[in-house]
Amino acid sequence: MSTNEWPLWEVFIRSKQGLNHKHVGSLRAPDATLALENARDVYTRRSEGISIWVVESAHIHATDIDDVASFFEPSDTKIYRHPTFYEVPDGVKHM
Amino acid sequence: MTQAEQEIRFQEKIDREIKIEPNDWMPDEYRQTLIRQISQHAHSEVVGMLPEGNWITRAPNLRRKAVLLAKVQDEAGHGLYLYSAVETLGTSREQTIDDLHSGKAKYSSIFNYPALTWADIGTIGWLVDGAAIMNQVALCRTSYGPYARAMVKICKEESFHQRQGYESLTKLCNGTPQQKAMAQDAMNRFWWPALMMFGPSDADSTHSDQSIKWKIKRFTNDELRQNFVDATVAQAEILGLTIPDPNLKWNEARGHYDFSEINWDEFWQVVKGNGPCNKERLAARVKAKEEGAWVREAASAFAKKRDMKKSA
Amino acid sequence: MQESALFEYVLRLSDDSLILGQRLGEWCGHGPILEEDIALTNISLDLIGQAISLYDFAAELEGKGRNHDQLAYLRYENEYKNVLLVEQPNGDFAMTILRQFFFDAFRLPLYEALMQSPVAQLAAIAAKSVKETRYHLKHTSEWVIRMGDGTEESHQRAQAAIDHLWRFTNELFYEDANDHTLQAEQKVPTMAHIQTQWMATVTSVLQEATLEIPKNNWKFDGGREGRHSEHMGYLLSDLQYMQRAYPNMEW
Numbered sequence: 001m002s003t004n005e006w007p008l009w010e011v012f013i014r015s016k017q018g019l020n021h022k023h024v025g026s027l028r029a030p031d032a033t034l035a036l037e038n039a040r041d042v043y044t045r046r047s048e049g050i051s052i053w054v055v056e057s058a059h060i061h062a063t064d065i066d067d068v069a070s071f072f073e074p075s076d077t078k079i080y081r082h083p084t085f086y087e088v089p090d091g092v093k094h095m
Numbered sequence: 096m097t098q099a100e101q102e103i104r105f106q107e108k109i110d111r112e113i114k115i116e117p118n119d120w121m122p123d124e125y126r127q128t129l130i131r132q133i134s135q136h137a138h139s140e141v142v143g144m145l146p147e148g149n150w151i152t153r154a155p156n157l158r159r160k161a162v163l164l165a166k167v168q169d170e171a172g173h174g175l176y177l178y179s180a181v182e183t184l185g186t187s188r189e190q191t192i193d194d195l196h197s198g199k200a201k202y203s204s205i206f207n208y209p210a211l212t213w214a215d216i217g218t219i220g221w222l223v224d225g226a227a228i229m230n231q232v233a234l235c236r237t238s239y240g241p242y243a244r245a246m247v248k249i250c251k252e253e254s255f256h257q258r259q260g261y262e263s264l265t266k267l268c269n270g271t272p273q274q275k276a277m278a279q280d281a282m283n284r285f286w287w288p289a290l291m292m293f294g295p296s297d298a299d300s301t302h303s304d305q306s307i308k309w310k311i312k313r314f315t316n317d318e319l320r321q322n323f324v325d326a327t328v329a330q331a332e333i334l335g336l337t338i339p340d341p342n343l344k345w346n347e348a349r350g351h352y353d354f355s356e357i358n359w360d361e362f363w364q365v366v367k368g369n370g371p372c373n374k375e376r377l378a379a380r381v382k383a384k385e386e387g388a389w390v391r392e393a394a395s396a397f398a399k400k401r402d403m404k405k406s407a
Numbered sequence: 408m409q410e411s412a413l414f415e416y417v418l419r420l421s422d423d424s425l426i427l428g429q430r431l432g433e434w435c436g437h438g439p440i441l442e443e444d445i446a447l448t449n450i451s452l453d454l455i456g457q458a459i460s461l462y463d464f465a466a467e468l469e470g471k472g473r474n475h476d477q478l479a480y481l482r483y484e485n486e487y488k489n490v491l492l493v494e495q496p497n498g499d500f501a502m503t504i505l506r507q508f509f510f511d512a513f514r515l516p517l518y519e520a521l522m523q524s525p526v527a528q529l530a531a532i533a534a535k536s537v538k539e540t541r542y543h544l545k546h547t548s549e550w551v552i553r554m555g556d557g558t559e560e561s562h563q564r565a566q567a568a569i570d571h572l573w574r575f576t577n578e579l580f581y582e583d584a585n586d587h588t589l590q591a592e593q594k595v596p597t598m599a600h601i602q603t604q605w606m607a608t609v610t611s612v613l614q615e616a617t618l619e620i621p622k623n624n625w626k627f628d629g630g631r632e633g634r635h636s637e638h639m640g641y642l643l644s645d646l647q648y649m650q651r652a653y654p655n656m657e658w
């Protein structure tokens with residue numbers, strides 16, 4: 001029976017024009033059409049969205065937990081990428 | 096890193112209030128505790144649809160019918176959010192549900208009590224959802240990320256559940272003598288089962304200490320139960336309903352209400368399957384799954400055919 | 408006289424929505440999978456919402472001071488004017504979906520036409536309901552296609568549901584003197600027009616689903632005149648239980 005379980009889908013919703021689609025959860029559906037319809041009924045019952053993306057969970061690639069240090073820590077030391085790194089004389093406005 | 100070192104690092108994260116996410120290292124027992132607790136919670140939502148669902152066709156007016164439909168539908172949604180949280184721990188929804196159907200997994204015993212009158216619907220909203228919310232608000236800060244996020248969403252949606260129940264009871268309590276009596280009768284039947292919803296007393300709770308240390312649980316069963324009693328007494332007074340406990344009284348020294356000992360024999364009997372509706376509830380869920388099998392298979396078969404056509 | 412014709416017309420629409428909404432409500436908690444449980448309940452909620460708006464309007468037209476609940480709950484069986492199709496029992500998922508599909512395929516063109524009605528309130532209710540109905544038809548069509556072209560079992564079940572329900576479909580296009588009065592005033596569309604669109608939708612979806620339209624075209628009616636099937640009494644016993652057992656109380 002387990003082989004017949006519908007695949008898992010991840011659901012992303014744009015709550016209003018101008019904002020990104022944001023991950024809200026997952027659900028089970030047999031295909032993309034019904035995944036969208038199910039997402040509409042499960043995740044937008046209270047007007048939470050104006051656009052939905054669904055992606056089969058199996059198609060999502062994620063960073064490996066073991067790579068966290070090499071992936072993300074090197075950027076921690078590059079503080080010159082942030083505006084607060086720079087000094088601006090008093091009196092300079094709108095910068 | 097050795098197992099012991101990983102466990103230390105894990106506990107440090109928990110202590111620093113850093114959420115645990117699905118791919119993070121976690122002790123096996125933490126994972127198993129979560130699977131057990133979240134799936135039990137999910138099953139409670141889904142089994143909880145049944146007692147209330149049986150009043151949808153008999154709701155006394157169209158507004159109440161719509162409210163009840165929307166509420167029971169929310170329970171389905173909440174079950175689904177929680178099953179999804181369990182899936183992040185590596186257990187599929189079907190496995191989780193099979194554990195319920197085989198009797199291996201539990202759900203909240205409250206749903207093994209029957210909903211006999213329309214007043215029960217209001218009372219379930221007020222007391223049962225009230226007790227559940229007490230628990231769920233605490234769980235919004237639980238240490239496992241997907242569980243905490245599901246709880247935040249659930250709490251937001253549940254806020255109308257308790258209110259609609261209380262509102263419905265307000266109508267009954269301000270209505271005719273028959274309506275008032277109906278409300279009191281529901282109160283008499285649901286008060287003690289509602290208190291049992293917080294689980295065994297701390298002295299008998301096997302999982303409590305470790306769960307608190309891991310911040311899966313933030314408060315003990317008895318703490319939450321006490322909070323619930325303290326919050327509910329005044330609400331009952333406003334309705335003019337009597338709480339069926341002669342020993343209920345304010346204790347100035349403790350700053351809390353004292354109340355009678357729960358009938359733990361009844362609690363354990365119902366947990367073990369001997370409540371008024373255990374068999375019916377489980378049978379209804381098994382039936383829905385079995386009768387839905389051909390539907391799920393049909394959709395899978397169709398999807399496969401379409402995929403083959405596309406790739407041909 | 409005209410008001411009473413319109414009252415009767417709106418009452419029929421209301422009763423269709425209420426009775427079908429009531430039937431779908433029985434599924435809540437028993438669906439084949441949680442996602443579909445939620446979907447069926449959504450349709451039920453839309454129908455109950457439509458029924459409330461329609462009964463409110465009907466009550467206004469009637470002018471006897473009744474409200475939507477009194478219309479929905481406190482009539483005798485022969486005063487309900489819904490078509491027989493909507494009161495048929497849920498049966499299996501195939502029966503429920505096919506019943507809904509036949510109804511949606513009828514309601515959509517009807518609401519689209521009613522949006523043009525000079526009766527402003529009716530046009531407004533139609534404009535709101537048409538969006539809901541369009542979604543219902545999309546959802547039920549998807550399922551008809553999946554069942555028809557899914558497994559052998561699902562195909563058989565879907566075909567059996569069609570064969571069973573087909574005899575109730577002609578009544579959707581029932582017309583009597585009441586309708587003719589309103590049609591002459593161009594307040595409501597003729598049913599022939601709606602039936603053509605219904606047939607086009609049904610033909611194309613069933614074709615894609617590899618399902619057959621029954622050859623036997625015998626059909627009967629009665630619901631619009633208040634003559635119902637044996638199922639209706641049971642449905643009303645549930646629906647009216649509280650109002651009959653505890654009369655004149657507020658809930």
